[in-house]
Amino acid sequence: xxxxxxxxxxxxxxxxxxxxxxxxxxxxxxxxxxxxxxxxxxxxxxxxxxxxxxxxxxxxxxxxxxxxxxxxxxxxxxxxxxxxxxxxxxxxxxxxxxxxxxxxxxxxxxxxxxxxxxxxxxxxxxxxxxxxxxxxxxxxxxxxxxxxxxxxxxxxxxxxxxxxxxxxxxxxxxxxxxxxxxxxxxxxxxxxxxxxxxxxxxxxxxxxxxxxxxxxxxxxxxxxxxxxxxxxxxxxxxxxxxxxxxxxxxxxxxxxxxxxxxxxxxxxxxxxxxxxxxxxxxxxxxxxxxxxxxxxxxxxxxxxxxxxxxxxxxxxxxxxxxxxxxxxxxxxxxxxxxxxxxxxxxxxxxxxxxxxxxxxxxxxxxxxx
Numbered sequence: 001x002x003x004x005x006x007x008x009x010x011x012x013x014x015x016x017x018x019x020x021x022x023x024x025x026x027x028x029x030x031x032x033x034x035x036x037x038x039x040x041x042x043x044x045x046x047x048x049x050x051x052x053x054x055x056x057x058x059x060x061x062x063x064x065x066x067x068x069x070x071x072x073x074x075x076x077x078x079x080x081x082x083x084x085x086x087x088x089x090x091x092x093x094x095x096x097x098x099x100x101x102x103x104x105x106x107x108x109x110x111x112x113x114x115x116x117x118x119x120x121x122x123x124x125x126x127x128x129x130x131x132x133x134x135x136x137x138x139x140x141x142x143x144x145x146x147x148x149x150x151x152x153x154x155x156x157x158x159x160x161x162x163x164x165x166x167x168x169x170x171x172x173x174x175x176x177x178x179x180x181x182x183x184x185x186x187x188x189x190x191x192x193x194x195x196x197x198x199x200x201x202x203x204x205x206x207x208x209x210x211x212x213x214x215x216x217x218x219x220x221x222x223x224x225x226x227x228x229x230x231x232x233x234x235x236x237x238x239x240x241x242x243x244x245x246x247x248x249x250x251x252x253x254x255x256x257x258x259x260x261x262x263x264x265x266x267x268x269x270x271x272x273x274x275x276x277x278x279x280x281x282x283x284x285x286x287x288x289x290x291x292x293x294x295x296x297x298x299x300x301x302x303x304x305x306x307x308x309x310x311x312x313x314x315x316x317x318x319x320x321x322x323x324x325x326x327x328x329x330x331x332x333x334x335x336x337x338x339x340x341x342x343x344x345x346x347x348x349x350x351x352x353x354x355x356x357x358x359x360x361x362x363x364x365x366x367x368x369x
Contacts, residue, residue, distance in 0.1 A: 087244040093293035094239040094253070094364035098221060100131040101327050104358035105337040109303055111352030121301045121356035122149035122212075124157045130167060132160040132218045133358040137232060137301040139211040139274050144203065148196060148210030152275060155195045156188065156216060163187065171220020176288060181225075185286045188216065188227060192275045211274035215299035219291055219360065226260050228285040230272040233305035234260040235316055236289060237296035237324055241366050253366070255295075255324070257316035259309060261285040296324035296361040303353035307346050324361040332359075 104123035112119065120138030125131075136152045138145025160167070163184065170180050192214060200207045213230030226234055240254045262285060273283045298320060300308060308317045319340070326332035340346060341355040 087246050087248050089242070089244045089248075091243075092241045092367055094241055094295060094366050096292065096294050097363045097365060098219075098291070100127050100219070100360050100362045101330065102127055102131060102133065102358070102360045103323075103327055103332050103334065103337070104133070104135075104356075105334045105341075106301075106354065106356035107338055107341045109352045109354040110342075110347060112354060114352075118146045119354050120146045120149060120212075121303065121354040122146070122153040123356050123358045124153035125358045125360070126157055126160070129161060129164045130171075130218065130220065131360050132157060133216070133297070133299050133360055135215040135232060135299040135301055135356055135358050137213040137230070137303070137354070137356070139213075142209050142211045142274075144199075144205065144209045145212055147199060147203075148275070149212040151195050151199055151210070152192055152212055152214055156192065156214075159188065159191050160218060167218060167220060167225070171218065171223045171225060171288075171291075174222045176223070181286070181288060184225070185227060185284065186281065189229075189275075189279070189281065189284060192229075193277065193279060196275055197277065207277045211276045213272065213301070214275050215301075217297055217299055217358075217360070219294070219297065222291060224289040224291045224294060224297060226287055226289060228261040229275055229279065229283065231263065231302040231305075233300050233302075233309045233313065235298045235300070235309065235320055236260060236294060237321060237361075238293045239295050239364055255318075255321035257318075257320060259313040259316065260287070260289060263311075263313060294362075295364050296321070296328075296359065298324075298357060298359045300357040301353075301355065303351070303355040304341065304357045306350055306353070308357075320359075323359055327359055327361040328363055 102125035104125040106119055106121040106123045108117070108119035120140065122136045122138075124134040134153045134156050136149035138147075138149040142148065166180065166184055166187075170177055170184060196207050196210050199205075199210045203209075213232055214227065215229075215232050215234060216225075216227040217234065218225040224236070228234060235257055236259075238256050240256055241252075242254055243251045273279070308320060309315070323332055323337075326336070337357065346355070
């Protein structure tokens, strides 16, 4: 009996030791089991994209997302194969139709009005037999300069009629003729000086009492003749047609303004050149300007140019193009010019000098390349 009990104790002790060993082994396995390095997604494979048009998040299946072609650029960076569309830009000058309309106005300056002085500016314009503009500004130091300015405008307008055959040869032919240009310029100057001499004789005074500046423009089918004695400004307009393929919002017609000649001042500050008996040919500025694309031209005294053209003549006010456009549409009146010259913007910080301007404008044809 004693042996049976001893054997039973040994069996039970072995079972207990086996259970402890099994528990220790199971505990070590669980502790050393590595965690998974990836977690499988439980949602469908989708990609969230932002639509620029709506700024809304939209889930797009990757399987149906269109592939974007990628190419390597020169520096090795990836770039999209489809570049944005770039418009090709073009420009053309509009062709002038040479159906000219003209307008001119001269008003006394506020400073002269305060001193009870007459308007010393004079203007003339005509379209027959050809379009011609003349603007003269009498010298403030000459007691009868308003007579000289008016006589020059009237006399040179009549001279334009007498020289029609020469104008036709010079201005209606594409080829330039420098010899004829010089001849016509000298004829105009001799006539202008003769007008002043006749005034002096008639009124029994010195020529210097009638001195005036002179601006003159005469247009033909191929060229514009321009002449400048003294200050003031000559302005020409061409209209540029800008267009693109495909079209851009910036496409359209753009007027381009520029001046002819230099400032026209004398050798010293506040000095200018006048038509008088001392005038030399070297004191005169003149030349030809192509008229094929010429849609407008104007002459103005220094009183008007003060607010319409910069001192260095590199910038011209857009108002002149507005006047050209109104003139070619028969909507410009002398009243409009008068009101502008007496407007606050014209007279603020100004000399209050007389103001005058003569304009010519024609229609045009818009063409593409």
